Amino acid sequence: MSLKTGESSSNIEDLTIGNLTAHVIQMSTKGEDSRVKYLTAKLIQHLHDFVRDVELQTDEWEVAWQFLTRIGQTCTPERQEFVLLSDVLGVSALVDAINSKQTSGATESSVLGPFFSDTAKVFENGESITSNSIAGEPMLIRGAVLDTAGKPIPRALVDIWETDGNGFYDMQDVEYNEPDCRGKFFTDTSGKFYLKGVKPVDYPIPNDGPVGEILQLFNRDWYRPAHVHYMIMHPEYEKLVTAVYSRESKYIIEDPVFGTKKSLVVDFVWTQDEALAKTYGISPIERIMGSEKSRGFWLLERDFVLVSKKSKGGRKINDTVV
Ligand SMILES: [Fe+2]
Structure with a gap:
């Protein structure tokens, strides 16, 4: 030696x-x-x-380290190319699957994605997470956080982020200077949260960097189905990182980051309910639905079920499961 x-x-x-x-x-x-x-x-x-x-081969090894170097050089405070690489190689989805062994009745998790940021402001329920200038159709987002017995969990922190109506996260905007389309809410005494946002749309994951080289090399799609991200935390429960995906998206089957799951597919519902709009202070818009003009807004309703905090430990330290 x-x-x-x-x-x-x-x-x-x-x-x-x-x-x-x-x-x-x-x-x-x-x-x-x-x-x-x-x-x-x-x-x-x-x-x-x-x-x-x-x-x-030596030349192949050089290509590999040069590729990883470019991945690192592409990372900035606003862009996480390593997470994106992990996403498109299915590593994020695999880590998620291993770490979210399903407890009966609990909400399934999904990948965090490269656009999470802890910069989101804390809002009061009912407030809007979007700025006035944001593109997109109005959407009321509401739901409840429950335990596996169906009991509401008050004071759970619900961190939500989504694209605008053009398919961009705030940090992708060259003029980005403060959080938009993201916010944190505490559930009320009934375990409920509610906010105003916009209807997210299908969007391309960044394909102008080294991860894009992989996608192009293998002729892979780079559009993700429209979705809303949720990170839900409470001291007595396991953190839940998940997202809900639009059933109407044509990318729902071939998500390039493998985040979609059957139980997380939802309908973004178009509603003309004026009373509901009034209750939540939503300004309806006019759009074509089918072949007719309709005045209304979008509604996303989804409850989330958390599991009680598990005891720490149990990590493998050899090839015998401990
Ligand atoms: Fe996303």
């Missing part, structure tokens, strides 16, 4: 295709944290196995 001070070079053992992996793992797992040591050892093992398996 490696040469120590005072040792003769005759003690050097050549590192080979066969023994290099064990040597690197042994050199890289001397820390105290059992989980970190386990993750590191497995990562090195799988990476090396991949390189051996495909007999990776």
Whole structure:
């Protein structure tokens, strides 16, 4: 193995295709944290196995590290290309699936996506998360947060974000200077939340960077079905990161980031209910529905069920499940 001070070079053992992996793992797992040591050892093992398996060529390895360099260089405070890469490779969806082993009756989770930002302001229920100049058709978003027994959960924090009516998140706007189409709300004593937003539309994930190279290389779609993101938190319950997706979207089957699930598909309902508009202070608009003019607004109603906080622990530290 490696040469120590005072040792003769005759003690050097050549590192080979066969023994290099064990040597690197042994050199890289001397820390105290059992989980970190386990993750590191497995990562090195799988990476090396991949390189051996495909007999990776030097020029291919250069393409790979240059690609990852471009991924990093594309990241800014407003753009997360690494999360996007994880999304389009299905890693985010896989991590989500592993971490959201379904409790009966609980709302399913979905991918966080690259457009979450913790900059959203806290609003009072009923307020609008959109600025006056935002493009889009008005939508009333309301629902309740419940436990698995159907009991309302008051004071749950509901963080919501969505695109505008042109399919852009606030941070994609070159003139972006403050949060828009995103906001935080606390559920009331009945576990309910309600706000004014706009009807989100199908939108392209950013395809002008290195992740776009992958999409174009494999002729993949880069439109996501219209959706609204939710992150719901309460000290006594597991955090829920999810989204609800428009049934009418033609991209609902082939979501490029693999976030859609049957239970999360909803209808954005067009309503002409004037009393409802008045109650929530919605300004109806006129649009063509079918072949006729109609005056109304969109309604998104969806409840969410949280599970009680699980005890920590249970992370694998070796190949025996603990
Ligand atoms: Fe999104």
